[in-house]
Structure formats: C-alpha cells, structure tokens
Amino acid sequence: MADIARMAGVSISTVSRALAGNPLIPKTLRDQIVQIAQTHGYVVNQSARSLRLRKTExxxxxxxxxxxxxxxxxxxxxxxxxxxxxxxxxxxxxxxxxxxxxxxxxxxxxxxxxxxxxxxxxxxxxxxxxxxxxxxxxxxxxxxxxxxxxxxxxxxxxxxDNAEGGRLAVEHLTAGGRRRIAFLGEADTPEAARRFEGYQKGLVEAGLTPDPALVVPTAQGAEAAYAAMTAFLARGVAIDAIFARSDVIALAAMRALAEAGRSVPGDVAVVGFDDSVPGRLATPPLTSVRKDxxxxxxxxxxxxxxxxxxxxxxxxxxxxxxxxxxxxx
CATH class of the missing domain: 3.40.50.2300 (Response regulator)
Structure with a gap:
C-alpha cells in the first residue's frame, strides 16, 4: 500500500480509502489508484483488514x-x-x-x-x-x-410451531377416517419431541388412546427409516396411517410400504413434516406440514x-x- 501511495503521489490512508470505495475520495483519483493496484498485482489482505477493523464481514x-x-x-x-x-x-x-x-x-x-x-x-x-x-x-x-x-x-x-404441526397432521388423518395412526421417527430433539406431543394431542382430541405399539423409532436418515419401517411392517401390526417426523422419513416409509404391497393412500395414508421439494415430487405427492x-x-x-x-x-x-x-x- 505504501508503494501504491508513492506511485500515486498520495498518502497511505488515501490509498486505503480509495481501495475501499470511499466516496470521499474523488472518483478520478479512486480509479487511478485502483488501476495502479491492479497493474502491480496488489490485493487487499482480508485477514489483516479484519484484524484491523475487528470485523470479518x-x-x-x-x-x-x-x-x-x-x-x-x-x-x-x-x-x-x-x-x-x-x-x-x-x-x-x-x-x-x-x-x-x-x-x-x-x-x-x-x-x-x-x-x-x-x-x-x-x-x-x-x-x-x-x-x-x-x-x-x-x-x-x-x-x-x-x-x-x-x-x-x-x-x-x-x-x-412443531406441536401444532403434529396436531394438524393427526386431525387431518382422523377426519379421513384413519384410526391406527403410527408415529415414525425419534422424539430425541426438542423439535421432534414437540411433533410427537402434537401427534398425541391430535389422537386424544379425536377420542383415540395413544398406543406405544404404533410408535416406530428411527433415525433421520432415509435408509435407517426404510429399515425401521420394513421391520415394523414385518411384525404385522395393523395401521392405516403414518405421521412421520420429517419428509425424509415419510418418503422412506412410502418406499417400504410399496415393497410390502401396501398402497398409499389406499391402505395407508402418509403425512410428513417440512414440505420439501422431494415430497412434492413423490408419487403420490406427499401431504406435509409446511414451515415457511x-x-x-x-x-x-x-x-x-x-x-x-x-x-x-x-x-x-x-x-x-x-x-x-x-x-x-
């Protein structure tokens, strides 16, 4: 910067302001200083600048x-x-x-x-x-x-509002006549726990008793959810709907249902959470709780x-x- 200041015939502070685009430096002079810097391969050291300004941007x-x-x-x-x-x-x-x-x-x-x-x-x-x-x-x-x-x-x-999202999902499923509604996913994080609470509240509001046998724990990944759903279906537990803690899990469940010969939504209705693009493009398109x-x-x-x-x-x-x-x- 000192070299550029000497070549431009200005102070180092003027060079600093010009290279930062400060409008207090006349445009003609700013352009001249920028041209000298470019010609001689000078670039601002952002790490040093951050240390000086105590700001990383x-x-x-x-x-x-x-x-x-x-x-x-x-x-x-x-x-x-x-x-x-x-x-x-x-x-x-x-x-x-x-x-x-x-x-x-x-x-x-x-x-x-x-x-x-x-x-x-x-x-x-x-x-x-x-x-x-x-x-x-x-x-x-x-x-x-x-x-x-x-x-x-x-x-x-x-x-x-995760709890309200879970409640809305179950309210929709029970309004459609579904009574054996499984919850698919873990309730190990605050968001997932609120979704599970909403699921339980929706069941109670519909006059249904939450059944631990319909809770299917699974990690968030698609393959883990697919394996968990496949194992659950193999046990022969009767269900007519699934509320999944996420769209990823819901889509994995739909895959497991299809391989088990269960139709969606004919045999089992499925609702996810997040309203993701893959869910919208699925076959059939996935009902989901949407957060903006x-x-x-x-x-x-x-x-x-x-x-x-x-x-x-x-x-x-x-x-x-x-x-x-x-x-x-």
Whole structure:
C-alpha cells in the first residue's frame, strides 16, 4: 500500500480509502489508484483488514448434530435452509462460513465463538444442545437459532410451531377416517419431541388412546427409516396411517410400504413434516406440514443483524400449515 501511495503521489490512508470505495475520495483519483493496484498485482489482505477493523464481514451458519450425527447437509430441509440463509446474508454483502458440527464434547460452541471467524452465528437447529446455547447466551449476543422457543430458553430463536404441526397432521388423518395412526421417527430433539406431543394431542382430541405399539423409532436418515419401517411392517401390526417426523422419513416409509404391497393412500395414508421439494415430487405427492423457510430465514438474518447492532431483538414462533396432497386423501 505504501508503494501504491508513492506511485500515486498520495498518502497511505488515501490509498486505503480509495481501495475501499470511499466516496470521499474523488472518483478520478479512486480509479487511478485502483488501476495502479491492479497493474502491480496488489490485493487487499482480508485477514489483516479484519484484524484491523475487528470485523470479518462473515456470518457463520452452524449445523449442530449430536444423536443425528448421520444426518447429511444434503437432507432436503437442511439444504433449503442453508440456501435461503446464504441468499439473505449475501444480500447484505456478507460472506457465509458453513460449519457442520458433530457434537462430541462440551465447549464446542465456545470454541467456535472464540475463533472470531464470524461477526455473528446462525444455528440451524439445536439438537439436544439447549444447555450449551444457554451457557453463552448472556455474554454472546450476535446469535440466532432455528428452533421454536423452549421453557428456560435465554437465546434468540426462530421456529415453526412443531406441536401444532403434529396436531394438524393427526386431525387431518382422523377426519379421513384413519384410526391406527403410527408415529415414525425419534422424539430425541426438542423439535421432534414437540411433533410427537402434537401427534398425541391430535389422537386424544379425536377420542383415540395413544398406543406405544404404533410408535416406530428411527433415525433421520432415509435408509435407517426404510429399515425401521420394513421391520415394523414385518411384525404385522395393523395401521392405516403414518405421521412421520420429517419428509425424509415419510418418503422412506412410502418406499417400504410399496415393497410390502401396501398402497398409499389406499391402505395407508402418509403425512410428513417440512414440505420439501422431494415430497412434492413423490408419487403420490406427499401431504406435509409446511414451515415457511423463506420467511424464517429472512427473520433469522434480520434478527441477527439487529443483535449485531446492539439491539435486544427477541425470537419468533412462526405458524405452520398442512399442505394436503394425494398421499393422504
């Protein structure tokens, strides 16, 4: 930078402002300095600039996984959410730092924060990490988490009403005359647990008694869900509907049903959760609980930038709705 300043006959601070596009430097002079820099192969050292400004102009997008460690970023929900967050972040001229964290020990979040690689963090889900998030919430403000509010939560969260989504799914199935409704999935994370609670509430509202024999535990992955559903069908337990904790699991269940000679929705109606693109394109198209991820991502980024600016922005519980398609009617 000193060399460019000498060649242009200006101060180093003028070169710095010109290369940053500062409008206080006349355009003719800015263009001259930029041309000299390009001619001599000078580029701004972004790491050094970040250290000087104490600002990275980068947002960290974190996917924390514990019991769901086998879940891939290619999961339709995660893929869409990452894309929508990235779009919103880049609209604000910030870069995106994506980090999938398989949580194995305490302190993982503190280490990410202390690395100072990002000006703020967006977490897609919280796995079973409520305590870890609360532990940093009082001292680290620029953080927003995708997940509906939980009792005792001290961090800022944005999420869909999972319990209401589960209730809506079962209400729809019982209204169609279904009575033996299985729940497919684990209830080991806050989001999944709320969906299971909604499933149980929907059954009770319809005058049905929740039956543990109709709960089919399975991890989030498609192959695990397919294997779990195949084993469940082999036991001969009578069912006429399935509510799955996610579209990935619902689609795996439909595959297992087809291989067992059970038609959807004739023999078994199926409802998923997330309203993902693969579900919409399935045969038959999948009925699913929809969370508006476009609005959710925009809200998360808006709240994060407000918190980065020092505001005490609070979280949001977003409504959900059931999108009825051919898999359940």
């Amino acid at each position: 980068t947002i960290g997008v974190i996917i924390p996984l514990a019991d769901e460690a086998g879940q891939l970023i290619a999961d339709p929900f995660l893929l869409e959410m990452v894309g929508r967050l990235a779009d919103e972040i880049t609209l604000r001229n910030y870069s995106v730092l994506l980090n999938k964290v398989v949580v194995k020990e305490a302190g993982w979040l503190e280490r990410i924060i202390q690395s100072h690689r990002a000006d703020g963090l967006l977490l897609i889900g919280r796995s079973a990490q409520q305590a870890a998030l609360n532990s940093v919430a009082d001292t680290y403000r620029p953080m927003v988490v995708w997940g509906a509010p939980l009792p005792g939560q001290r961090y800022c969260g944005v999420g869909g 991820l476009e609005v959710g991502a925009r809200t998360m980024v808006d709240l994060l930038f407000r918190r980065m600016a020092g505001e005490d922005a609070t979280g949001v519980l977003a409504p959900v709705r059931l999108v009825v398609r051919e898999s359940s009617v």
